[in-house]
Amino acid sequence: MSDSAASQAYLDEEASWDSFNLDPRLLQALDQLGFEKPTLIQSSSIPLALEEKRDIIAKASTGSGKTGAYCIPIVNNLLTRSTDEHEIKSIILVPTRELSNQVYEFLEKLLVFNNQKINILNLSSNYSDQVLNSLLINKPEIIISTPAKLIQTLEKNSKGLIDLSTVSNLTIDEVDLVLSFGYLDDLKKLESYLPIKKNLQTFLMSATINEELNDLKMRYCTKPAILKLNDETAEKQSLVQYYAKTTEFDKFLLCYVIFKLNLIKGKTIIFVNNIDRGYRLKLYLEQFGIRCCILNSELPINSRLHIVEEFNKNVYHLLIATDETNDFTVEKEEDSEGEREREEQEQAQEEKKESKKSKKKGAKKDSEYGVSRGVDFRNVACVLNFDLPTTSKAYIHRIGRTARAGKSGMALSFIIPLKEFGKHKIANLATAKKDEKVLRRIIKQQSRNGFEIKPYQFDMKQVEGFRYRAEDAFRAVTQTSVREARVKELKNELINSEKLKRFFEENPQDLATLRHDKELHPTRIQSQLKRVPQYLLPESARSDPKNIGFVPFHKNKVHKNRKRKSTKKSDPLKTFRK
Secondary structure, eight states, rough: GGGGGGGGGGEEETTGGGGGGGOOOHHHHHHHHOOOSSSSSHHHHHHHTTTSSSOEEEEEETTSSSHHHHHHHHHHHHHHOOOOOOOOOOOOOOHHHHHHHHHHHHHHHHHHOOOOOOEETTTTSSOHHHHHHHHHHHHOOOEOOOHHHHHHHHOOOOOOOGGGOOOOOOEEHHHHHHHTTTOOOHHHHGGGOOGGGEEEEEEEEEOOOOOTHHHHHHHHHHSSSSEEEOOOHHHHHHHEEEEEEOOHHHHHHHHHHHHTTTSSSSSSEEEESSSHHHHHHHHHTTTTOOOOOOEOOOOOOHHHHHHHHHHHTTOSSEEEEEEOOTTTOOOOOOOOHHHHHHHHHHHHHHHHHHHHHHHTTTOOOOOTSSSSSSSSSSSEEEEEESSSOOOOOOOOOHHHHHSSSOEEEEEEEEEEOHHHHHHHHHHHGGGGGGGGHHHHHHHHHHHHHHHOOOEEEOOOGGGGGGHHHHHHHHTOOOOOHHHHHHHHHHHHHHHHHHSSHHHHHHHHGGGGGGOOOOOOOOOOGGGGGGGGGGSSOOOHHHHHHHGGGOOOOSSOOTTOOOOOOOOOOOOOOHOOOO
């Protein structure tokens, strides 16, 4: 995440930038960015990296300034070098294309006052082979890439345009996600292209540290400084987590009520488990006039980056994100060996089925796409797990999109009880069969880390009046309309991505034009559903719609021996009490 979002909660009040003996041009850039003081991870790692030349393995929360912790030493070393020759000095590996773009932009800001030419190459951008070759001829000092793209470029390097023997720094950001994406083989291959590790300074940055990191530590580190910062307190205070057990169709009903009546204030990311599911939900919500946009692996990289940028600028307040990357990750929990083996077999069978479905559909997905981690979503008030992820690890990654940088946030997950599974054929999702089992693991995992996930019970009597309209809108979203909407949006984004790229670069203000939330339309267009009739609202809200308020997701506490004195009727849609 961008360090500009690092909040007061993570600042080290006893440290200052001047104490690190940084280059004056870098200090000027930090001042322009508004970085008054370093964060705890920065004040701990930068002196070790610059003065003692130590390798760094760092665990710190999202939003705590990890990007700056490795970018600042890299830039400072380049600014203070004695030679003017251009050669590759630093490799930064990230798990997704979206994150590589963010790191590239941050490095450009750090180099804004540099009078000597330092080239940065974002290898994950969509360059043609000819353009890429011309950029590599210039010997960029910093290369940012995903592991797969870097290895692919190295293996194609028939003209000798890329030489990593001069590299003095290797950084792997979001290490746990890089490993979970299956990049370990690429990282092993990379070892043969790099200088011996005693001549290489390594940064391994992550929000979690586990045993999988030991292999990378052995390959690339010599006497690393391991930093495990105790900064979970701020997260515990700022993030509240709830789960609500519901039926398969009532997921859609509750979404309609919550977002049509603006019961959640601020920006929300809704996570679903497959692409069709995302378009079905968008088609359903747009019938009620609820504006939202889609983010998934089918869309072009330029469109995805633009969507994230517009979401951060508050152009969109509701984003439906398809998080497919963790659907079939094998869960490694404290289960018995036999149970774990059975689960691995089941997961493998499901994975084969899913891959066959994808081949039949002919859908071209970006293997380097990632939403739940790495992407810099700012000021997200709520993460709604419309579909529960299949692992507790994926759950952690998803809820990490809110309550970042010391700000408060809420996570709500819909759970399908096993007895309700399969009762609504169209609203059904195969992964929901294990919701209760996955929930138990999530609760256990969160409990070990000192977090609590509380149950929440919606009073469905208060939303029954909305059910008929919800069912009518849901019936209008057929499988054909979902497929057509998916093709239509993909075509639109491909056209926009190619033809409008130069226009938006020359006219950045026009980026605010709404481009990703156009109506896709279901089979039947029912404009009357966009208006909420007065009779559906509670009596207190009929005369004044402002009486519909924020859903706090907790019950008002009253002492058991004390009765309420107020005779004023409570607003049921405001509290959703039992």
